Amino acid sequence: MLQLVIGTGLTAAALPLSAARRVVQRVGLISDLNSSYGSIRYIPAVDQGLDQLIGLQPDLVVCAGDMVAGQMRGLSGQQLDAMWRGFETSVLQRLQAANIPLLPAIGNHDGSLGFPADRAAVRRFWTPIRSRMGLAFVDASQFPFRYSVLQDGIFWLVWDASSARVPEDQLLWAQQQLASTEAQKARARFVVGHLPLAGVGLGKDRPGEVLERGRALEALMDAAGVQAYISGHHHTWFSSRRGQLDLIQLGALGSGPRRLLHGEAPAQQTFTLLEIDGGRGTLRETTYAVFPGRPLSWSTLPLRLNTRAGLLQRNASERLLRG
Numbered sequence: 001m002l003q004l005v006i007g008t009g010l011t012a013a014a015l016p017l018s019a020a021r022r023v024v025q026r027v028g029l030i031s032d033l034n035s036s037y038g039s040i041r042y043i044p045a046v047d048q049g050l051d052q053l054i055g056l057q058p059d060l061v062v063c064a065g066d067m068v069a070g071q072m073r074g075l076s077g078q079q080l081d082a083m084w085r086g087f088e089t090s091v092l093q094r095l096q097a098a099n100i101p102l103l104p105a106i107g108n109h110d111g112s113l114g115f116p117a118d119r120a121a122v123r124r125f126w127t128p129i130r131s132r133m134g135l136a137f138v139d140a141s142q143f144p145f146r147y148s149v150l151q152d153g154i155f156w157l158v159w160d161a162s163s164a165r166v167p168e169d170q171l172l173w174a175q176q177q178l179a180s181t182e183a184q185k186a187r188a189r190f191v192v193g194h195l196p197l198a199g200v201g202l203g204k205d206r207p208g209e210v211l212e213r214g215r216a217l218e219a220l221m222d223a224a225g226v227q228a229y230i231s232g233h234h235h236t237w238f239s240s241r242r243g244q245l246d247l248i249q250l251g252a253l254g255s256g257p258r259r260l261l262h263g264e265a266p267a268q269q270t271f272t273l274l275e276i277d278g279g280r281g282t283l284r285e286t287t288y289a290v291f292p293g294r295p296l297s298w299s300t301l302p303l304r305l306n307t308r309a310g311l312l313q314r315n316a317s318e319r320l321l322r323g
Helices: 017-023 044-055 077-097 116-132 168-178 181-185 214-223
Strands: 003-005 014-016 025-030 060-063 102-104 137-142 146-151 154-158 188-192 228-231 238-242 245-249 270-277 282-289 304-307 310-314 318-320
Touching: 025 044, 044 077, 044 270, 044 282, 077 102, 077 116, 102 154, 137 168, 146 168, 146 181, 154 168, 154 181, 168 188, 168 214, 214 228, 214 245, 238 310
Parallel strands: 025 060, 060 102, 154 188, 188 228, 228 245
Antiparallel strands: 003 014, 025 270, 137 146, 146 154, 238 245, 270 282, 282 318, 304 310
């Protein structure tokens, strides 16, 4: 019988999966899996981190981008396709074997706006397998660059934040999607994109590394009752709140983890688990260090980060759902 681990440790007590799902919905969050430019392989931390995450038996895994190592001039179509085949073998098939759907966002190394060959490779890989992703699409017309999903009562909107500016047509689309009946009747709403709204990684708090018009994007999401914006790109985990909007900025599972702008926490590979309790109306966020495979203490995060986009206050590990 399948079991779901309940608790914060990787060796915590387990409940039967059917019973546990009535208690809490688990969502794994990963980002920045790639290795060096053009690589078709992944470092051991990716393999080990996936093992640990799969062991927690999430209902869904969200990837905030940089699944492959593109964004390099001169890579041929064959090389780009080989990278995506490597991702399929090393990541996607492992999740599918565990019956865990993957909800991907496109990162700058996957399909940046200035790299048409990379974006063509994204379409070649993802379009044929869209119907096999195990996702309950609301709008899949531009999958995987932008799309929406209603999965187990949670509304997910993914936009193309592979570069610093989310196009105007996408903002209009996002407003319409978040105002839809499916979104407004959902237990919670989440938006996912690669680039963050604020710079948290050492050396990354600069133009081009964060989304432009951040305050306007925040206002759009806040007005629609979005619970959280989930992003990657800065290779370090920080969880904050601006107004009623959670900002969950994910660490790297792959190469090149970074330190935060401030604080003493070391650079390390991480993944994050959200536990969404619809009955209690709460969300719990736990981030795991791949080495040694244990949850990070929330106190390892500084109380605040002073960024170019303003002051970020550390969030609480458990908070109320906006509903």
